[in-house]
Amino acid sequence: ETGVTQTPRHLVMGMTNKKSLKCEQHLGHNAMYWYKQSAKKPLELMFVYNFKEQTENNSVPSRFSPECPNSSHLFLHLHTLQPEDSALYLCASSQDQWVGGIPAEAFFGQGTRLTVV
Amino acid sequence: GENVEQHPSTLSVQEGDSAVIKCTYSDSASNYFPWYKQELGKGPQLIIDIRSNVGEKKDQRIAVTLNKTAKHFSLHITETQPEDSAVYFCAARGQTGANNLFFGTGTRLTVIP
Numbered sequence: 001e002t003g004v005t006q007t008p009r010h011l012v013m014g015m016t017n018k019k020s021l022k023c024e025q026h027l028g029h030n031a032m033y034w035y036k037q038s039a040k041k042p043l044e045l046m047f048v049y050n051f052k053e054q055t056e057n058n059s060v061p062s063r064f065s066p067e068c069p070n071s072s073h074l075f076l077h078l079h080t081l082q083p084e085d086s087a088l089y090l091c092a093s094s095q096d097q098w099v100g101g102i103p104a105e106a107f108f109g110q111g112t113r114l115t116v117v
Numbered sequence: 118g119e120n121v122e123q124h125p126s127t128l129s130v131q132e133g134d135s136a137v138i139k140c141t142y143s144d145s146a147s148n149y150f151p152w153y154k155q156e157l158g159k160g161p162q163l164i165i166d167i168r169s170n171v172g173e174k175k176d177q178r179i180a181v182t183l184n185k186t187a188k189h190f191s192l193h194i195t196e197t198q199p200e201d202s203a204v205y206f207c208a209a210r211g212q213t214g215a216n217n218l219f220f221g222t223g224t225r226l227t228v229i230p
Contacts, residue, residue: 002160002162004160006160033218040222041222042121042206042219042220042221042222042223043161043206043208043218043220045217045218045219048217056217090160090161092160105151105163105166106151106163106218107163108153108160108161108162109160110158110159110160111159111160
């Protein structure tokens with residue numbers, strides 16, 4: 001295990017539903033990330049939080065809404081999704097980047113397999 | 118932004134043979150290059166990384182080489198075993214202070230017993 005836990009592991013939701021994905025890490029990391037993994041595509045960075053502040057929004061549609069209440073928890077709130085949003089959603093965490101100029105490795109959770117019907 | 122290309126998309130080798138996966142990147146400011154292994158039903162796990170101040174790094178059967186001039190880096194797995202079968206992703210991190218990791222499209226490696 002990497003120390004990053006995601007729940008649920010699988011989620012099926014209708015296009016009118018509201019659901020949330022949860023990510024938790026107790027590695028003492030300050031940066032947390034949401035990635036989307038679709039078949040035959042590179043992992044797509046969605047959001048980055050550093051010390052609970054959002055530092056990156058990679059042009060993600062507003063039907064995805066992240067929340068980072070503290071450095072250990074990250075949520076992704078989902079609302080009125082489309083079938084093309086079906087994918088594996090991965091959370092990752094790392095130490096604050098570039099402390100001393102040394103990039104820190106990112107640890108990934110196992111992902112939530114989301115199916116939008 | 119950074120663009121990372123990875124080849125091949127699939128690779129089959131006989132057990133005991135070597136496997137090589139290659140990646141290129143576009144941003145000359147990138148200076149951190151990790152490799153991740155993703156097994157079925159799991160998230161990516163870091164297996165080795167290299168920073169731009171070195172040209173090669175080795176960890177047992179796994180090695181990574183970096184050519185900053187040509188902007189390419191490669192993963193080498195020697196004496197492959199069936200448990201090496203997985204999808205491998207290369208990635209590059211851009212400018213100092215940036216939090217983005219840009220990933221390649223992945224290589225599905227199959228080691229045939």
